[in-house]
Amino acid sequence: MNFSVKTLIYITLLGLLAACAPKEADEQIPYSVLIINGTVYDGSLNPGHKANIGISGARIVSVDAAANAPADLVIDATDRVVVPGFIDPHTHANAEVLDDELKSNVNYLTQGVSTVFVGNDGSGLPDRATKVATMRDQGTGTNVGFFSGHGAAREAAMGLENRAPTNDELEQMREFVADDMRAGALGLSSGLFYRPGSYAETSEVIELAKVAAKFGGVYDSHMRDESSYNIGVLGSVKEVIKIAEEAKLPGHIAHLKALGRDVWGQSGDIIALVAAARERGIEITADQYPWRASGTRTGNALVPRWVMADSQEAMFQRLDNADLKDQIREEMEANLWRRGGAESILITGESQWRGQTLQDIAEQLEMDPIDAALEVVRGGDPSIASFNMNPSDIEAIAIQPWVMTGSDGSTGHPRKFASYPKAYRDFVVEGRLFPMERFVYRSSALVADSFYLCDRGYLREGYIADIAIIDLENFRPVADFQNPTELSTGVTEMLVNGELAIADGELTEALPGVVIDRQNLVCPQ
Numbered sequence: 396m397n398f399s400v401k402t403l404i405y406i407t408l409l410g411l412l413a414a415c416a417p418k419e420a421d422e423q424i425p426y427s428v429l430i431i432n433g434t435v436y437d438g439s440l441n442p443g444h445k446a447n448i449g450i451s452g453a454r455i456v457s458v459d460a461a462a463n464a465p466a467d468l469v470i471d472a473t474d475r476v477v478v479p480g481f482i483d484p485h486t487h488a489n490a491e492v493l494d495d496e497l498k499s500n501v502n503y504l505t506q507g508v509s510t511v512f513v514g515n516d517g518s519g520l521p522d523r524a525t526k527v528a529t530m531r532d533q534g535t536g537t538n539v540g541f542f543s544g545h546g547a548a549r550e551a552a553m554g555l556e557n558r559a560p561t562n563d564e565l566e567q568m569r570e571f572v573a574d575d576m577r578a579g580a581l582g583l584s585s586g587l588f589y590r591p592g593s594y595a596e597t598s599e600v601i602e603l604a605k606v607a608a609k610f611g612g613v614y615d616s617h618m619r620d621e622s623s624y625n626i627g628v629l630g631s632v633k634e635v636i637k638i639a640e641e642a643k644l645p646g647h648i649a650h651l652k653a654l655g656r657d658v659w660g661q662s663g664d665i666i667a668l669v670a671a672a673r674e675r676g677i678e679i680t681a682d683q684y685p686w687r688a689s690g691t692r693t694g695n696a697l698v699p700r701w702v703m704a705d706s707q708e709a710m711f712q713r714l715d716n717a718d719l720k721d722q723i724r725e726e727m728e729a730n731l732w733r734r735g736g737a738e739s740i741l742i743t744g745e746s747q748w749r750g751q752t753l754q755d756i757a758e759q760l761e762m763d764p765i766d767a768a769l770e771v772v773r774g775g776d777p778s779i780a781s782f783n784m785n786p787s788d789i790e791a792i793a794i795q796p797w798v799m800t801g802s803d804g805s806t807g808h809p810r811k812f813a814s815y816p817k818a819y820r821d822f823v824v825e826g827r828l829f830p831m832e833r834f835v836y837r838s839s840a841l842v843a844d845s846f847y848l849c850d851r852g853y854l855r856e857g858y859i860a861d862i863a864i865i866d867l868e869n870f871r872p873v874a875d876f877q878n879p880t881e882l883s884t885g886v887t888e889m890l891v892n893g894e895l896a897i898a899d900g901e902l903t904e905a906l907p908g909v910v911i912d913r914q915n916l917v918c919p920q
Contacts (some may be wrong), residue, residue, distance in 0.1 A: 399882065402540075403541060407556055410470075411430030411903065412843065413422075413513065414585060415700050416879075419485075422462055423465055423598060423732065424465075425450075425464075425465040425466050426449040426451055426456070426469045427450055427452055427455075427461065427463070427465055427466070427467050427468065427893060428449075428450040428453055428466060428467070428468045428469075428470065428715075428890065428893060428895075429447065429448070429450070429460060429464055429466035429468070429469045429470070429863065430447060430448040430450075430470045430472050430477055431447045431460075431462045431467075431469060431470070431471055431472065431474025432471055432472055432473040432781065432860070432896060432914075433443070433445075433446070433447075433448075433473070433475055433476060433477035433864060434445070434472075434475070434476045434477065435448065435458070435476075435477045435478075435854060436476055436477070436478045436831060436832050436835040436841035437479070437853055437854040437855065437856075438478070438835060438836060438839045438852050438853035438854060438855075439837035439840065439853065440830060440832050440833060440918050442829060442830070443476060443832065444834050446459060447459065447460040447461065447462050447464075447475075447611065447863070448460060448466060448477065448854060449466070449633075450862075450890070451893075452756075452893055452894050453859055453860055453892040453893040454859060454860055455854060455855065455856055455857065455858050455859075455860050455894065456856060456860075457856060458854060458855065462894065469865065469886055471715070472864050472888075473626070473754055474866070475656070475668040475682075475864050475865060475866050475867070475887060476831070476864070476865050476867055477854070477862060477863075477864050478507065478725070478835045478839065478854070478862070478863050478865065479835065479839035479840065479851070479852055479853055479861060479862065479863070480507065480508065480509025480510060480836040480851075480861030480863050480890070480891065481507045481508045481509065481510075481771040481800065481839050481842075481844040481863065482505065482508070482509070482511075482838070482843055482846075482851065482852060483503065483508050483510065483511045483512060483800075483801055483802050483804070483814075483842075483846070484509040484512050484647070484649075484682045484799060484801050484842050484845075484846065485515045485615075485649050485682050485801040485802065485803050486511040486512060486515070486769040486801075486802055486803070486804045486811075487510060487513070487515070487516075487652060487803070487804055487805045487806075487811075488503070488511045488513055488537075488539075488804060489514065489518070489520070489526075489629075490535075491515045491708070492511070492513065492530055492535045492539050492908075493529055493530065495528055495533060497770070498530075498533060498534065498535050498536065498900060498906065499535075499536035499667075499896070499906065500536040500537040500841075501536060501902050502536060502804070502811060502812045502880070502881065502882060503536075503537050503802075503884045504536055504583045504886070504889050504891075504896050504897055504902070505538060505812075505882045505884070505886050505897070506802075506812070506813065506814065506815040506816060506883050506886070507815055507816075507838075507863035507870075507886050507889070508537060508815060508867060509537055509538060509861035509862075509863065509889065509890075509891045509896075509908075510537055510538040510539070510540060510541055510851065510861065510911070511537050511538070511540070511850075512539075512540045512541070512542065512581060512617075512785070512846075513539060513540070513541050513542070514541045514543070514544050514547075514580075514585060514627035514771055515542060515584050515586075515617065515649060515803075516544075516546070516585075516586035516589060516592075516617040516649070517544045517545045517546030517547065517549075517586030517587070517589065517617070518542075518544045518546060518547060518583055518584070518586065518590045519543050519544020519545075519546070519547030519548070519575065519584065520543075520544070520547075520580075521541060521544075521547050522542045522574070522841065523541070523574075523575060523578060524615060525580070527541075527910050530910050531909075531910055533906070534678070534882070534907075534908065535803070535883075535906055535908035535909075535910075536891065536896050536906055536907075536908055537890060537891060537896075537908045538851075538861070538892070538904075538908045538909050538910075538911055538913040539908060539909075539910050540581050540848070540885055540910075540913070541575075541579075541580055541581065541910070542575075542580055542581050542582060542583065542584035542585075542615060543571070543572045543576060543580040543582070543584070543831060544583075544584050544585075544586075544609065544834070545568075545572075545583055545584065545585040545586070545592055545600060545603055546568075546585070546586050546590075546591055546592045546659075546691070547570040547571070548568040548572055548603065549568060549591045549592065549595060550559055550591055551567070551571055551593075552564040552565075552567040552568045552569075552571070553591075554558075554591075554705070555590055555591045555594075555704060555705050555706060556591070556704070556705060557590075557591075557594040557700075557704040557705070557824070558594065559599065560599065561753055564590075565602060566598065568602075568603055569602065569603060569606050571586065572606040572607060573606050573609075573610075574699050575808065576606065576609075576610035576612055576913075576914075577695065577705075577719045577914065578830040578912070578914075579910070579911065579912030579913050579914050580607075580610075580913065581612060581613060581615075581662075581790070581846050581911075581916065582607045582613035582614055582615055582644070582846070582914055583603055583604050583607040583612060583613075583614050583615070584615040584616070584617075584649075584658055584664055584746075585600055585614070585615070585616045585617065585618040587616065587617065587618060587619035587620055587631075587634075588602070588618065588620065588624075588695070589617070589619055589695060590618075590700055590703050590704065591824065591848040593619065593700045594700070594704070595685065597634055597637060598754075598874030600638055601637075601638050601642050601652060602639050604638050604639075604642035604644060604796070605642045605643070605644075606641050606874065607642075607644060607791075608642050608644035609761075610913075610914065611847060611913070612859075613644060613645045613646075613647055613845070613847070614635070614638055614639055614644055614645065614646045614647065614728055615649060615845055616630035616635050616646070616647065616648060616649060617649045618632065618634070618648060618649070619631045619634060619659075620764070621650075621652055621653070621689075622654040622655040622657060622658055622733050622770060622783075623655065623657035623658055623729070623733060623833060624733065625667060625899075627658070628653055628654070628661060628663065629661060629664055632642070632648065632665055632668045632669065633668060635648055635679065636668065636669075636672045636677060636679060639660075639672075639677050639678070639830065640675075640677050641680060642674075642896070643679040645678035645679070645680070646677070646678065646680075646846065647679070647680050647681065647682070647795075647821075647846075648669075648681035648682075649678070649681075649682060649803070650679070650682060650683060650684055650689075650801060650803045651665070651681035651682070651683050651798065652683070652689065652784055652788065652789075652792070653657065653665065653788045654689055654733070654783050654784060655732075655733035655734060655735065655783050656733070656735070656783075657733060659784075659785040659788060660785070660787070660788065661789070662787070662788035662792055663791065664789040665792070666791065666792070666795060668865055669681070669795075669797065672917070673750070673797065679797065680797045680798070680841070680845045681792070681795075681797065681799070682797065682798065682799045682800065682801030682803075682842075683792055683793060683798050683799075683800070684800075684801055684802055684803050684810045684814050684818075685789065685793070685800075685814060685817045685818040685821045685822065686784075686809070686810050686814070686817070687782055687783075687784045687785075687786065688741070688780040688781060688782045688783070688784070688808070688876070689780070689783060689784065689787070690743065690745070690778060690779065690780050690803070690805045690807070690808040691759055691778065691779065691781075691805075692776050692777065692779065692809070693742075693768060693772050693776050693777060693778075693779050694739075694772045694776045696725075696730065696734055696740070696779060696781060697727050697730045697731055697734070697768050697772075698710070698727065698730075698772060698850065699726045699727070699749050701731075702714065702719075702723055706858030708867065711773070713916050714769060714773075716816070723736060724765055725878065727765050727768065728765060729869055730916050731753075731765065731768070733763060733781045734781040734783050735765035735781055735782055737752065737753040737754035737757055737767070737768075737782060737880050738752050738753075738754040738766075738825075740752060740753040740754075740779050740780075740781045741777075741779060741780045741782075741876060742756070742771065742777055742779055742805045743777070743778045743779060743780050743783070743806070743808055743876070743879065744776035744777030744778030744779070744806060744809025745775070745777060745806075745807075746774065746775055747774070748771060748774075748777070749777065750877070751794040752773070753767060753768060753779075756770070756771065756917070761873065764795070764878070773852045774828045778805060778806055778807045778808070779809075780807070780808050780876060783810050792821075792826060793818075793822055793828055793829075794828050796828060797841075799837045799841045799842050799845070800814065800815060800818050800834075800837050800838040801839065802814035802815070803816070807879055808876075808879060809872065809874035809875050809876060809878075809879045809881075809898045810879060811874075811879070811880075812872075812874035812880055812882060812883060813872030813875075813881075814872075815838060816870045816871050816872045816883045817877055818834065818838075819834055819867075819870055820870075820871065820872065822834065831867075839851075839919070840851045840853050841851040846912065848911065848913075849916050849918035849919070849920060850893075850917060850918055855919065856919070857867075857919025857920065858919055859892060859893075860890055860892065860893035861890065861891055861892065862889075863886055863888070863889055863890075864887050864888035864889075865885050865886050865887065866885050866886075866887055867885065868873070868885075869884050869885040870884070870885030870886070871883065871884050871885060880881075886900070887899065887900050890907075891905075891908055892907045892908070893907070895907075896908075903914070
């Protein structure tokens with residue numbers, strides 16, 4: 396080989412090396428967003444660390460970007476934390492994300508939540524195709540994932556009848572779930588405490604859960620009994636485990652609690668059941684809201700399920716039946732005791748009695764609490780909050796590694812507006828139950844991992860840029876039971892799919908959320 400050829404090869408190699416070398420900051424393709432100087436909690440259980448995050452479009456492309464890299468927008472997160480957008484596994488935001496005035500879902504964005512799940516408690520997303528199309532056409536502030544509902548499937552096949560389905564009806568229910576799963580549902584949700592789910596045998600739910608399993612779905616359950624109504628909270632945990640095991644899919648317990656004086660202190664037994672199942676290889680997780688008060692409708696809390704069967708008209712006929720009066724009253728008195736008594740039930744829904752306890756109403760109407768409760772049910776059956784949980788049980792459940800944050804957000808209860816900052820304050824700042832990184836993990840990555848959202852929940856290269864920037868000093872709940880719709884404070888920026896939904900603490904006009912299709916995720920390599 397002569398000298399000139401060697402020289403040519405050498406020069407060529409130098410050129411190739413130069414082409415492969417990192418570009419100077421002013422030569423790089425600009426990031427669409429660059430977040431600098433923040434303390435990053437990436438969704439793992441690693442402690443926070445200083446890092447700069449580069450975003451291109453909807454995805455994170457660098458987690459160690461240069462602070463002086465070119466970017467269309469630079470956000471200086473000095474003295475703030477940068478975390479994955481929280482994922483709420485249990486909401487009742489169905490109406491909001493479809494409402495033209497409420498579709499920004501601002502009450503969740505201001506808690507740091509970038510993704511909400513809807514269709515919980517077996518409700519599903521009836522008329523799913525139309526509703527998904529509406530959300531995609533008009534936009535949403537948060538991302539939305541949805542469940543296929545056992546209750547919705549049952550009602551579509553057989554109404555509110557209190558009986559087992561025929562073979563044809565069961566097959567119709569299977570196809571209902573399959574259609575939802577093909578359309579991107581996260582899995583099957585059930586509300587076995589509510590009608591019509593409460594009329595189903597375990598075997599029926601297993602059959603539908605098997606359908607969800609074929610599509611890689613999860614079984615999410617508002618258990619049959621969180622107290623001592625029928626099979627008890629321990630029996631209900633066993634039922635979730637049985638369904639997950641026999642249908643061969645992960646099981647998730649919604650808003651795990653020990654509700655009412657009969658079962659206070661049983662959190663240890665609940666935890667032991669779940670731990671044993673997990674040791675056997677059955678994937679069981681749960682979510683929890685950080686409030687002593689639960690929420691539901693007055694009738695759901697107090698009226699026996701057999702009285703509520705078939706239709707509202709049929710329910711009122713049974714309530715008016717003199718032959719049934721004593722039996723109904725006896726069962727309602729037991730239910731009222733479970734809920735902590737009339738003084739522990741606060742009307743939170745739209746009603747002339749909003750803000751009053753059942754005891755207040757009984758005194759005003761000059762009747763006993765059961766008759767007062769029936770007046771409330773007949774007068775619109777508003778939502779209630781019932782103060783029926785023990786703080787020791789709440790804390791025991793909160794520290795479990797398989798428990799995630801959730802709101803179960805319902806109208807009139809402050810959990811819809813304040814669950815995440817309250818969990819941070821109660822469990823991290825005041826209770827010191829676990830550190831910040833654990834709070835972030837249980838609010839983001841644990842949810843994503845448990846529901847197989849492979850591209851969300853972490854601040855990693857290739858992941859979707861759902862990111863909250865939070866001033867922890869001011870990350871506080873403002874809503875309470877007297878003012879349940881006050882927005883939380885402390886979230887200064889909120890990116891959803893790489894676009895700012897909150898900037899400088901103010902809601903933007905952007906609606907960057909998407910409807911998540913579990914069958915068509917683009918997972919990072």
